[in-house]
Amino acid sequence: MAVPTFVDRVTLHVAAGRGGNGVASVHREKFKPLGGPDGGNGGPGGSVILRVDPNVTTLLDYHHSPKRRAEHGGHGAGAHRNGGHGGDLVLPVPDGTVVRGEDGELLADMVGAGTEMVIAQGGRGGLGNAALASSKRKAPGFALLGEPGDELTISLELKVVADIGLVGFPSAGKSSLIAAMSRARPKIADYPFTTLVPNLGVVTAGDTVFTVADVPGLIEGASEGRGLGHDFLRHIERCAALVHVIDTASIEPGRNPVDDLDVIENELARYGGLEDRPRLVALNKVDVPDGADIADMVVEDLTARGLAVHLVSAASGSGVRELTFAMASIVQAARAARPVVEATRIVLRPGGADGGDDFTVTETGDGWRVRGTKPERWVRQTDFSNDEAVGFLADRLNRLGVEEKLVKLGAVEGDTVLIGHPDNAVVFDFKPGIDAGAEMLGRRGEDQRFTEERPAASRRRAIDEGFEDRAEGEARADVARRVDGPVSYEIGGADDPDAEQVPADLGWSEDDPSRGEER
Numbered sequence: 001m002a003v004p005t006f007v008d009r010v011t012l013h014v015a016a017g018r019g020g021n022g023v024a025s026v027h028r029e030k031f032k033p034l035g036g037p038d039g040g041n042g043g044p045g046g047s048v049i050l051r052v053d054p055n056v057t058t059l060l061d062y063h064h065s066p067k068r069r070a071e072h073g074g075h076g077a078g079a080h081r082n083g084g085h086g087g088d089l090v091l092p093v094p095d096g097t098v099v100r101g102e103d104g105e106l107l108a109d110m111v112g113a114g115t116e117m118v119i120a121q122g123g124r125g126g127l128g129n130a131a132l133a134s135s136k137r138k139a140p141g142f143a144l145l146g147e148p149g150d151e152l153t154i155s156l157e158l159k160v161v162a163d164i165g166l167v168g169f170p171s172a173g174k175s176s177l178i179a180a181m182s183r184a185r186p187k188i189a190d191y192p193f194t195t196l197v198p199n200l201g202v203v204t205a206g207d208t209v210f211t212v213a214d215v216p217g218l219i220e221g222a223s224e225g226r227g228l229g230h231d232f233l234r235h236i237e238r239c240a241a242l243v244h245v246i247d248t249a250s251i252e253p254g255r256n257p258v259d260d261l262d263v264i265e266n267e268l269a270r271y272g273g274l275e276d277r278p279r280l281v282a283l284n285k286v287d288v289p290d291g292a293d294i295a296d297m298v299v300e301d302l303t304a305r306g307l308a309v310h311l312v313s314a315a316s317g318s319g320v321r322e323l324t325f326a327m328a329s330i331v332q333a334a335r336a337a338r339p340v341v342e343a344t345r346i347v348l349r350p351g352g353a354d355g356g357d358d359f360t361v362t363e364t365g366d367g368w369r370v371r372g373t374k375p376e377r378w379v380r381q382t383d384f385s386n387d388e389a390v391g392f393l394a395d396r397l398n399r400l401g402v403e404e405k406l407v408k409l410g411a412v413e414g415d416t417v418l419i420g421h422p423d424n425a426v427v428f429d430f431k432p433g434i435d436a437g438a439e440m441l442g443r444r445g446e447d448q449r450f451t452e453e454r455p456a457a458s459r460r461r462a463i464d465e466g467f468e469d470r471a472e473g474e475a476r477a478d479v480a481r482r483v484d485g486p487v488s489y490e491i492g493g494a495d496d497p498d499a500e501q502v503p504a505d506l507g508w509s510e511d512d513p514s515r516g517e518e519r
């Protein structure tokens, strides 16, 4: 089995839950006339949340399953029943995880136990017709759709690479040892410099899970660039402790465990910055009779230096378990000593939470594009198979001033208006209620200057009074035709005789099988 050897970076696809749809329903009781609207709201979709968990030390889990999804919100139902809140998905990440977006942009540096980041926000639930009812719109025959949740690709990078680093001469058995104590399967061979890049293994000893880095072999002069040099020691800079892996069975002249240790320590000192790390010594290859003898001879010397010495054999496994427990207790002590930034519980949210009433209208060359948090959200909430819902959308857009702005910028009837991101915009044929040039001339040729109210003004007032029926009639948008993919219909469109036609196919090939359920 190929186990990733050095996972300090994973790409993760996260998807928040979709909001449940609102429902349009009318209260019914035996022998009683129709009651009021009683369609409940859809529940919000669950969010995907990253949370720093001090017990998590690796990103391995995400390497194995890089797609994570939170729960969808439940749909509303009749009798004022609201859909359930989709469950959030909390993804534990190690302290010091750097979160980046798809293009490598920094989204967050997650430091401190409990720090949270809502990386993908769940979609809002759609309002049911009970919530959409007002004194003027007593029985709405439509409801709002739930919105899709955020979906994005992120990368997680772990700066704290390993809890413990294995250091030693080439062929001392560092890779063999990491293979004996974890599921890592690095290359092992009887020639020096087998390991060219660090390997990472995850070790479990009792309740403690920690990571061990096996780095390329060091030799005297590594600090001057001999051998592989010592560049890769930066990978163990953040380790809490070091384990000296020493070959007791080396037949090279001049090699013995104590001198080997001194050479490595000398190189570490030249590299600098690792002096304060606790050390363990693993005298390896004691399955070899000569090795065992030599180990016995030097144990006392090394212990006298204050070092904890373990006699091990990566080959037979003897002593390995004891070594891992000794490593675990150092890791635990280091974790306990680390200043824990507990209880800060910073919650990071990407981007602005709400764009407010802002929207932009830009000319695209063959039409207009409207961008803005609200217009885009409203479009997503609209059930385009329902005329009344589409009319409600037109009312909202007009009330925000979208139509007015389009007219002001020179949009004329028949222009294409796209609302939203190029990938999933909804296409409209512009049909303003107010006409720039012909503004003063009413639809039927009367000069509005001679009547007391102009249609746009009266309509706006009516809308402001609460989506009056009059406003709906005048400002309704009607499904007219389908333009390459997205839905197309008209904004405005007061008394178009063809307005009632509803295309059979609205292109909702979407993933939501429950669509249309609400009516």
Ligand SMILES: Nc1nc2c(ncn2[C@@H]2O[C@H](COP(=O)(O)OP(=O)(O)OP(=O)(O)O)[C@@H](O)[C@H]2O)c(=O)[nH]1
Pocket: 168, 169, 170, 171, 172, 173, 174, 175, 176, 177, 187, 188, 189, 190, 191, 192, 193, 194, 195, 196, 215, 216, 217, 218, 284, 285, 286, 287, 288, 312, 313, 314, 315, 316
């Ligand atoms: N008999 C015996 N041989 C071992 C033991 N551990 C490692 N070896 C052998 O020693 C040789 C080197 O082992 P590696 O694990 O590749 O050593 P390394 O320290 O990772 O070497 P580099 O990656 O080159 O720095 C291999 O032939 C292993 O089979 C052991 O406990 N007993």
Ligand SMILES: [Mg+2]
Pocket: 174, 175, 176, 187, 188, 194, 195, 214, 215, 216, 217
């Ligand atoms: Mg190796």
